[in-house]
Amino acid sequence: MDSLFEYRKCPNCGQDDFEVLFGSDMKTDDFNVLFDYMMEGRDSQEGVEGYLVPGKEWGRHVKCRNCHLIYMNPVEKVSKTNEYYFKAKNTHAPTIRESYLKTAESQLHLIQKYATGKNLLDVGCAQGFFLYNASRGGYTTKGIEISQDAAEYGIREFDLDIEAKPFEELRFPENHFDVVTLWQVLEHVPYPLTVLKEVHRILKPQGLLAVSTPNIEGIPARILRRKWWDIKRLHINQFSTRTLGDILQNAGFRNTSSVSYRGFVSLSILLTMMLKYLNIYEPLKALFNADSIIGKVLNKIMLIYPSSLNHCVVLGFK
Ligand SMILES: [Zn+2]
Incomplete structure (x- = not known):
């Protein structure tokens, strides 16, 4: 797995047994391009939002077979998302x-x-x-x-x-x-x-x-x-x-x-x-x-x- 991503066990029960609900056609480059948009403050100003990339299916969503929690897996690394949250401009x-x-x-x-x-x-x-x-x-x-x-x-x-x-x-x-x-x-x-x-x-x-x-x-x-x-x-x-x-x-x-x-x-x-x-x-x-x-x-x-x-x-x- 690319180092941009992090694999998680179920964030509630800690087990690692799931069914895939939604697959994903996102690639590392797609994430990088969007990350750059967001860092420039275009996320909220210009409508470039995570769920608005035509033709792109956002991260793979899985459902834990044990506790039924639905979560994205893998996810972007915490250090990367924290960098975004830290610098995000709240122009709205x-x-x-x-x-x-x-x-x-x-x-x-x-x-x-x-x-x-x-x-x-x-x-x-x-x-x-x-x-x-x-x-x-x-x-x-x-x-x-x-x-x-x-x-x-x-x-x-x-x-x-x-x-x-x-x-x-x-x-x-x-x-x-x-x-x-x-x-x-x-x-x-x-x-x-x-x-x-x-x-x-x-x-x-x-x-x-x-x-x-x-x-x-x-x-x-x-x-x-x-x-x-x-x-x-x-x-x-x-x-x-x-x-x-x-x-x-x-x-x-x-x-x-x-x-x-x-x-x-x-x-x-x-x-x-x-x-x-x-x-x-x-x-x-x-x-x-x-x-x-x-x-x-x-x-x-x-x-x-x-x-x-x-x-x-x-x-x-x-
Ligand atoms: Zn679980």
């Missing part, structure tokens, strides 16, 4: 800001319903939209974000305490946090069980963990199969509500339950996603500029959807 922050802040409000309601204490850590906090809501809600917040650009945005815009490092590089005391959240993170990390075990260690007894990921058994995934928009280069684990609950339990969490919150998406984001998906975004992208009049109007119109439509949201307790 002004566009997503309003809808992400609204979504963060309903995520916070969920936390307030189940958490007992106020010391909160958000792993992979991106631009800090959720953290900002949590800190306004009276939580003592800490964020970790590997993307330097996203972390800087959260620090600058919301005056948040965000550490711009990979989670593995930080060492928090044992039994430290009341709440740890991982919104749309576990689908990106090659060893999610290791991350969850570390989260378990730093949570206080009875502490709350909240996790969300795309749902491989959701309606869009069932209809679109491998054309589903969340089958993409950087999504290397594909959870269902059941496999997400399983991996939490495997890491030591108890009383796991599947929940849902209200998600908000602006018409601007929805149309951008659809046009990118159909590969006709480029000629129309000026319309979506957050500073243009049309962009502003499209940004104001919010659609509400239940997170369960496309995502798994699972809670667990230490």
